[in-house]
Amino acid sequence: MKVKPECFVCFVSQAIRATEIISKKDDDAIRALKNVAKVLSETEYNVAPPLISEFVYGSITKTLDHDDPYSEIKKKYNKIALNYVDDLKRYIEDSDDKLQAAINISVAGNIIDFGSQIEKFNIKETLNKAIIEGFLVNDIEDFKLKITKAKTLLFLADNAGEIVFDKLLLQTIKNLYPNLNIYIALRGKPIINDVTKNDIEGLGLEEIGTLIESTKPTPGFWPDYCDNLCKKIYKKADVIISKGQGNFETLSEFDDDRVFFLFIIKCSVVEKYLNKPKYSHIFAKKSSLC
Amino acid sequence: MKVKPECFVCFVSQAIRATEIISKKDDDAIRALKNVAKVLSETEYNVAPPLISEFVYGSITKTLDHDDPYSEIKKKYNKIALNYVDDLKRYIEDSDDKLQAAINISVAGNIIDFGSQIEKFNIKETLNKAIIEGFLVNDIEDFKLKITKAKTLLFLADNAGEIVFDKLLLQTIKNLYPNLNIYIALRGKPIINDVTKNDIEGLGLEEIGTLIESTKPTPGFWPDYCDNLCKKIYKKADVIISKGQGNFETLSEFDDDRVFFLFIIKCSVVEKYLNKPKYSHIFAKKSSLC
Known part of the structure; x- marks a missing residue:
C-alpha cells in the first residue's frame, strides 16, 4: 500500500513523540520538526508509508544527535x-x-x-x-x-x-x-x-x-x-x-x-x-x- | 501564546482537510502537502499559531488554485x-x-x-x-x-x-x-x-x-x-x-x-x-x- 495524505499527520505525530523523548525543550522540538518538514517537502511518495518513516526518524535523530530515542x-x-x-x-x-x-x-x-x-x-x-x-x-x-x-x-x-x-x-x-x-x-x-x-x-x-x-x-x-x-x-x-x-x-x-x-x-x-x-x-x- | 511543537500536527491536519474539500485526488493532496511541508520548513515559529496558519492555508490555496475552500x-x-x-x-x-x-x-x-x-x-x-x-x-x-x-x-x-x-x-x-x-x-x-x-x-x-x-x-x-x-x-x-x-x-x-x-x-x-x-x-x- 502507498502513502496516503493522512500519513502526513502520522509522520509529524511520530516526529513529535520522538523529539519529546529526546528533549523537553520546545526549541529543540521545533528545530527537529522544521527539518522533518524539509524532508517531507523533498520526498517522493509513491511508496509504502514505512519507507518514508525512515527519513522522518533519521532527520530527528540527526538533528537532535540521538540514535535510539525509544x-x-x-x-x-x-x-x-x-x-x-x-x-x-x-x-x-x-x-x-x-x-x-x-x-x-x-x-x-x-x-x-x-x-x-x-x-x-x-x-x-x-x-x-x-x-x-x-x-x-x-x-x-x-x-x-x-x-x-x-x-x-x-x-x-x-x-x-x-x-x-x-x-x-x-x-x-x-x-x-x-x-x-x-x-x-x-x-x-x-x-x-x-x-x-x-x-x-x-x-x-x-x-x-x-x-x-x-x-x-x-x-x-x-x-x-x-x-x-x-x-x-x-x-x-x-x-x-x-x-x-x-x-x-x-x-x-x-x-x-x-x-x-x-x-x-x-x-x-x-x-x-x-x-x-x-x-x-x-x-x-x-x-x-x- | 506561541507555537508549540504539537501545532505542527494541527497545521498538517488543517492542510489535509482543506485539500480534501478542493480535490478528492491523492496526487493533488500530496502535491499540496509537500508545498505545505516546504512552508513549515522555512517559517519562524516565535509567533502565535494563527500567524503560521496563514502561510499553510495560503500554500494550499495557491497550489490547488482555489481561494476559498470552505x-x-x-x-x-x-x-x-x-x-x-x-x-x-x-x-x-x-x-x-x-x-x-x-x-x-x-x-x-x-x-x-x-x-x-x-x-x-x-x-x-x-x-x-x-x-x-x-x-x-x-x-x-x-x-x-x-x-x-x-x-x-x-x-x-x-x-x-x-x-x-x-x-x-x-x-x-x-x-x-x-x-x-x-x-x-x-x-x-x-x-x-x-x-x-x-x-x-x-x-x-x-x-x-x-x-x-x-x-x-x-x-x-x-x-x-x-x-x-x-x-x-x-x-x-x-x-x-x-x-x-x-x-x-x-x-x-x-x-x-x-x-x-x-x-x-x-x-x-x-x-x-x-x-x-x-x-x-x-x-x-x-x-x-x-
Missing part, C-alpha cells in the same frame, strides 16, 4: 510483557489448538506500538479481546497446511515488548514442528520502538531461531533493504510470518501467498485500505485481505 | 445556525440576565470550527452545556462595569455559522446599551471557515454595527495586519470582545484588560497553556486566565 521504552515494554509470560504459557499449554492460542497471544502484543497513530494502549484488554473474540480474518488452516510441509519459516519481527509474546508463538511452532528451520528478522538499526538485536538481550530468541537483520532502519520489512543473507532467506523461505502493521504496509506491495500477515489494524489509512474496522485482529495472506 | 461549508453552517435563532431569541428574552444569556449562546457557536483539532462537533449539545453549565471562568461583572461606561465596543468575529449566534449577542448589547458604537471586525480574506464580508450576506450584521476588516487572512486578529481604520478602532475601543480560540491565541500576546476572550478551549495546546480542561467555556480577560 531505547528505554523498549526495555520497559520488554519487562512489562515478561510479567504476562507465565500466565500466557499456561493458556497456550491448556489450549486444544496450541498454535491458534499462540497466534492469539502474538497478535495482542502488536498493540505495543509507538509508531501508529494510537494514543493509548491496554495490553490486558487486547489479550482478552484476542483470546475471546479471535480474528476478523483467519487463515490458520492454510498456514497449518503450509507449515507442515515447510522446511524454512521466516518470522519478520516488529516491536520490542511485542517480541516477548512473539517468542511464545515461535516456541510453540518449534515444539510442534521441530524440524523447521526458523529465522527471525530484526530491524538492522533503531527506528521507533521496532526491535533490534540490542533490544533482545536475555530474551533467548537465539535458542529458537537464527537471528538476521534488515540493513536499513525502516519500520516495515523491505526486501531490497536487506543484505545478501537476509535476501537469500527471504527468497527461499517456505512460509513467512509478517508481524505488525508496518510490515503489512510494505509487504502488501507484493502478491505472495507465503506471507501470513499477523497484526492489529491501528490506523485510519490501513482501515480504509482494507475496508475493515480499526482494531480488527488479522492473520491472513494478502489474497484473503485485498 | 465557502460552501460556511454557507451551510450559517443556514444551520439560523434554524436555532427563534428558540435562542426566546431564551434570551425570557432570561433575567439577558446579557449573560446572549453570551451563553455566543460561546456555544464557537464549537463551529474547522480549524482546531476537533473532529466532530454537536451544536445542540454545546448550546445545552453553555446554558446549563455556564463558564469555567466568567468575567461578566467586570464586562458590565466596562461596557456601561464605554463609548465604543469592538467585536472581533470568528467563524461563519458562529456569527449567527454572535449576532444575537450583539443585538442584545445594542438593546441594552443603545448609545454604544459597535464595530464588527471580519477577516479580510478567506481562511478556513473564518467569517469574511462575503459570508454574511442577508444576516443583517450591518444594522447592528459598522463592519471593518483585517487585511490579512489570519485566523486570529493581529493588530499590525490591519489597515489604518481597523488599527484606529482597535486602539480607541473601550471594550473588545475577542471571539474564538484563534483570536485568543493571537491577542493573548498582549496584556490588555479591554479585551474579553469568549471561546471554547478546543485544542491540547491551549488546554496546556491555560491549564484548563478542553471544552471549557471561557469569558474572561487575560489577567483572569493566565
